[in-house]
Amino acid sequence: MRIWNLFVACAIVAILVSAQSSQSEDPQPPAIDMQQKLEYSKIILDGLVTEDFDKIRQGAKALNQLGKRKWLENESASYRTQNQVFWFTTGTLVMAAEAKNIDGATLSYTQMMHSCVNCHKLIRRQ
Secondary structure, eight states, rough: OHHHHHHHHHHHHHHHHHHHHHHHOOOEEEHHHHHHHHHHHHHHHHHHHHTOOHHHHHHHHHHHHHHHHHHHHOOHHHHHHHHHHHHHHHHHHHHHTTTTHHHHHHHHHHHHHHHHHHHHHHHHHH
16 A cells, blocks of 8 residues: 555656646747846846946847847737837937936836836737
């Protein structure tokens, strides 16, 4: 009886480990991109509150590049419109950081976040 219980326990552990490893080996690219966008957004926010213009600029440039890549992957006119707003706001965020304009950078960050929320609303409706 103990051997049977041990066998069942080992089988359950093997199944769980197998399921977990297959999930971690095949992550969904959109989820990865969203995690990257969140990380870059956090870097920008940290740069805003500490007035670290290099962080703001680097995060905004990285977000801008991700947005351009995603634009090529989605043919929806509504999505592309939202993405263009995102490009514009990340571009103005880069310019504000280069000009060391904290107020302009803060406004651009707020506009960028607004475009993110609008885009996610759009995607959920599709």
